[in-house]
Amino acid sequence: MYIMEESKKQSQETADTKPVNKKLLIAVASVLLLVGIITTILYLRVAGSRVYDEDAEISAPEIALAPQKQGILQEIYVREGEIIPNNFVVARVGGELVKAKEQGLVISAARETGKVASPNEPVVTMINPEELRVVARVEENKGLTRIKVGQRVIFMVDAFGSKEYQGVVDEISSSSRESALTFNISSQRPTKEFNVKIRFNVGKYPELKNGMSAKVWIYR
Incomplete structure (x- = not known):
């Protein structure tokens, strides 16, 4: 019980x-x-509230130094990685001295003397490090119209992992990139890409080099 x-x-x-x-x-x-x-x-x-691009690149406009007349490349006086001052003699082609027209960083230089050099073939190529920018490629239908000059940008550089860098939108291209077409899957219509240049403090980030790959987040 x-x-x-x-x-x-x-x-x-x-x-x-x-x-x-x-x-x-x-x-x-x-x-x-x-x-x-x-x-x-x-x-x-x-x-x-942000636009993302994973195919950005750090770059600056290239400065091509070439002779005014065709001749034999006699001497090269600079090497890649050198910073040279304005009016510095970088090469001798025949009897002509090829000079830098401004201060800059040498990113490439001819390695073999004794060959013919012409006005349309630079013997030395340089950049102005102060002109380095992160260049993002933004498709016209993926937030391009929301981007304005002066907007805040966070970017990461592949070479430095998850380290964050800061910048601001400096310039938005007024025309699309040449040969930069993608296709919208739903309509098969071509979609064009536009360059968005991002300015950063070159002196604060001296480790950032021309040609490095980056990812960017542009905030509205």
Whole structure:
């Protein structure tokens, strides 16, 4: 008799706890659902407030140094990586001295003398390090119209992993990049890309070099 009463008591306690457990599960599920909704909303807001490009590159306009007349390349006086001053003699072609027209960094130089050099073939190529920019390639239908000069930019350089650098939008190309066409899958219409140049503090980030690959986030 005692055993039967004890069994009934335990069954009643179990029945009483079932509604409590069910309510607890519903409450937990509701909280998780709410957190998921809030997280999604925040993500969409952040994603909508920035433009991302993973194929950016650090570069500067190249300065080509070539002779005014065709002749034999007699001497090369500079090497890659050298910073040279304005009016510095970089090469001798025949009797002509080829000079730098401004201070800059040599990024390439002819290696073999004794060959013919012509006005349309530079013997030395240089850049002005102060003109280094991160150049992003943005498709016209992926946020280009939301980008404005002066907007804040965060970028990462492949060579330095997850280290973050800061910059600002300096220039937005007025015409699309040559031979830069992608296709919209849904309509098969060609989509053009535009260069967006990002200025950064060259003195603050001396480790950044011409030609390095980068990823950029442009914030509205």
